[in-house]
Amino acid sequence: MMRLLHTRWMHVRKQYKSFLFWLLLPLFASAVYVAVDTNIEDQLRIPVGIVMEEETPLLQELTDSMENLPLIEVNYISYHEAIHRLENHQVDSVFEFPAEYDEAILHNDRRGIVSHFTSNMSLAAIPVKESVVSFIQEQLNRSKAAIAVEDLFETHNLTPPPKEDVKQTSKEIQESERLIETTFSTAGKQGNSNETSAIISVLDVWIVVVLFSTMMIFEWVVQERNHPAFGRIPFTAYHPKQYILSQVCIYIGMFLVIDFVTFSVLVYGMDQTISLSMLIACLMFRITTVLGVFLLTLLFKQRFSYVLGALIVCVVLIGTSGMILPIEGIIRHFPLFASLHPLQPMMHGEIGLTWLLISMGLCFLWLFKKENIHAKRS
Amino acid sequence: MLNVRDLSKNYGEKHVLHKINFHIHKGEIVGLVGENGAGKSTLLHILATIEKQSSGHFSIDEEPDSKPANIRKKIGFVPQEVALWEDFTVKENMTFFEKLSWKRRSIDELKKLCEAMHLDAWNTKVRALSGGMKRKLNMAISLIHDPPILFLDEPTVGIDLKSKKEIADYLTHIATTKDKTILYISHDMDEITSMCTRVISIGDDPFYDDILTAEGMDVTTLSKNDE
Numbered sequence: 111m112m113r114l115l116h117t118r119w120m121h122v123r124k125q126y127k128s129f130l131f132w133l134l135l136p137l138f139a140s141a142v143y144v145a146v147d148t149n150i151e152d153q154l155r156i157p158v159g160i161v162m163e164e165e166t167p168l169l170q171e172l173t174d175s176m177e178n179l180p181l182i183e184v185n186y187i188s189y190h191e192a193i194h195r196l197e198n199h200q201v202d203s204v205f206e207f208p209a210e211y212d213e214a215i216l217h218n219d220r221r222g223i224v225s226h227f228t229s230n231m232s233l234a235a236i237p238v239k240e241s242v243v244s245f246i247q248e249q250l251n252r253s254k255a256a257i258a259v260e261d262l263f264e265t266h267n268l269t270p271p272p273k274e275d276v277k278q279t280s281k282e283i284q285e286s287e288r289l290i291e292t293t294f295s296t297a298g299k300q301g302n303s304n305e306t307s308a309i310i311s312v313l314d315v316w317i318v319v320v321l322f323s324t325m326m327i328f329e330w331v332v333q334e335r336n337h338p339a340f341g342r343i344p345f346t347a348y349h350p351k352q353y354i355l356s357q358v359c360i361y362i363g364m365f366l367v368i369d370f371v372t373f374s375v376l377v378y379g380m381d382q383t384i385s386l387s388m389l390i391a392c393l394m395f396r397i398t399t400v401l402g403v404f405l406l407t408l409l410f411k412q413r414f415s416y417v418l419g420a421l422i423v424c425v426v427l428i429g430t431s432g433m434i435l436p437i438e439g440i441i442r443h444f445p446l447f448a449s450l451h452p453l454q455p456m457m458h459g460e461i462g463l464t465w466l467l468i469s470m471g472l473c474f475l476w477l478f479k480k481e482n483i484h485a486k487r488s
Numbered sequence: 489m490l491n492v493r494d495l496s497k498n499y500g501e502k503h504v505l506h507k508i509n510f511h512i513h514k515g516e517i518v519g520l521v522g523e524n525g526a527g528k529s530t531l532l533h534i535l536a537t538i539e540k541q542s543s544g545h546f547s548i549d550e551e552p553d554s555k556p557a558n559i560r561k562k563i564g565f566v567p568q569e570v571a572l573w574e575d576f577t578v579k580e581n582m583t584f585f586e587k588l589s590w591k592r593r594s595i596d597e598l599k600k601l602c603e604a605m606h607l608d609a610w611n612t613k614v615r616a617l618s619g620g621m622k623r624k625l626n627m628a629i630s631l632i633h634d635p636p637i638l639f640l641d642e643p644t645v646g647i648d649l650k651s652k653k654e655i656a657d658y659l660t661h662i663a664t665t666k667d668k669t670i671l672y673i674s675h676d677m678d679e680i681t682s683m684c685t686r687v688i689s690i691g692d693d694p695f696y697d698d699i700l701t702a703e704g705m706d707v708t709t710l711s712k713n714d715e
């Protein structure tokens with residue numbers, strides 16, 4: 111075993127740069143994807159200017175709600191600054207609240223409680239305004255409820271409970287009855303990206319990069335198997351097929367180690383959640399990919415035609431996987447398609463045994479198929 | 489040592505070798521001559537178990553029909569083309585095939601093997617070697633497992649006289665001191681007459697036979713049309 115590792119090391123050492131590049135690409139690609147994905151969410155926040163004459167409790171409550179919206183970035187600025195930024199399109203729109211805001215809300219007076227300024231370049235002014243108005247509406251409803259309760263108690267000559275208590279209770283009821291999250295979306299980007307949908311897309315990135323990088327690394331099979339020096343293997347202690355397969359196993363070992371590192375980085379370094387079954391599915395997927403790519407290399411004698419063939423296979427697999435183009439229609443008509451497509455189970459984080467068994471079977475067939483050891487002839 | 493009986497080979501309709509018979513003793517250096525396409529390489533490939541004969545038998549060391557893997561263990565096969573890893577140095581090529589070999593050799597032994605053929609470019613990459621050096625390394629690798637019988641397919645093609653002589657001297661040396669048996673394909677009659685103890689000629693053309701008999705060589709002719 112050490113001898114076979116040594117011969118592999120001798121080959122890999124000669125092209126360690128490209129080898130390391132392709133080996134580590136899945137790790138870097140998925141890490142960068144996660145980082146950029148989080149970053150883009152920050153950058154996509156819509157800058158909104160808030161002008162307040164006075165920071166009153168109800169205004170405070172309102173702006174807190176706005177800050178909690180995933181896609182809004184709240185800037186507290188002066189009136190002049192706000193106009194300036196709006197003209198330079200540094201903020202999307204501006205809300206101005208008068209000092210009498212709390213007063214107006216408490217007396218259920220809707221007039222002049224907010225002014226909204228937009229420019230001709232304001233992209234998200236309307237959805238932002240709707241959100242803000244809905245928050246103001248909630249405050250108005252709460253104070254209306256408080257006034258109504260007060261009136262009720264007064265008509266029955268009872269001491270009313272403090273207004274604050276009524277508002278608090280109404281807030282709690284509102285929270286518990288809230289069925290639809292008040293979020294909005296811009297240009298197709300979903301405002302509320304939850305944990306599961308995020309990890310699935312990292313998984314897609316990982317699948318694509320693993321598929322492609324494995325194909326690139328496995329060019330060695332085409333190169334070495336068809337090299338005149340390979341004709342010497344029959345005159346060593348190893349059968350050529352046995353030799354090649356042992357080298358493939360060494361690669362599988364290296365890949366599994368690197369995949370383990372990749373998932374450790376994603377889980378411990380980047381707060382992604384990957385279950386144990388998902389981890390096993392990924393490792394199985396890697397083995398299936400290596401065996402499949404290996405079988406593909408056996409069909410080619412020339413590097414160029416192999417790379418071309420590998421690219422075509424890659425594009426076809428990804429194109430029909432549903433990652434980019436929707437395939438729900440196909441799956442509805444042919445439910446088998448989902449379980450027969452080599453990438454489908456992995457995309458859903460499931461273990462795809464079908465192709466693992468098929469590729470293992472084909473490798474065994476190849477190993478035991480009798481054929482002449484044909485030395486290259488000039 | 490090597491015994492060939494009624495060996496035939498055809499590719500489809502084409503008869504390349506037809507019922508040939510010959511015998512080679514231990515320690516002999518036998519030249520194999522014949523025109524282009526006569527079937528010399530084909531014969532060598534069959535004896536080295538790289539290709540299968542259509543009919544007939546051969547045995548090495550009086551062990552008939554043993555497994556190809558066992559036969560190859562006894563054979564040092566030097567291919568007609570240069571079969572080396574170009575990115576590797578001489579040392580790396582030697583260690584690479586030593587790692588896979590049946591026999592363990594120290595780095596020192598490997599280096600001595602190269603030096604015995606006057607190949608002194610231990611740390612040079614194959615790309616940077618001269619044609620003669622490549623040919624020597626091509627031969628040295630085939631000798632790593634110290635096989636008792638050597639098959640060489642035009643090992644000195646395209647190299648200068650000095651290197652040719654060094655290779656011939658080395659082969660004569662191991663045949664006489666280590667009792668190695670050698671079957672040697674060449675188109676170079678000077679090489680054949682100076683090095684070989686005997687010649688086997690295949691093909692219908694008596695051209696080589698006449699030259700070599702005139703030089704006083706012992707020539708065995710294996711004609712395709714011999715029944």
Ligand SMILES: Nc1ncnc2c1ncn2[C@@H]1O[C@H](COP(=O)(O)OP(=O)(O)OP(=O)(O)O)[C@@H](O)[C@H]1O
Nearest residue numbers: 487499502504522523524525526527528529530531
């Ligand atoms: N795989 C093959 N399929 C069909 N014909 C083949 C095959 N290999 C060799 N031949 C034919 O067998 C004949 C003998 O070839 P071989 O290579 O043994 O000749 P040779 O004596 O070594 O010639 P040279 O001196 O040119 O090396 C040639 O006519 C060749 O075309």
Ligand SMILES: [Mg+2]
Nearest residue numbers: 528529530568
């Ligand atoms: Mg030949």
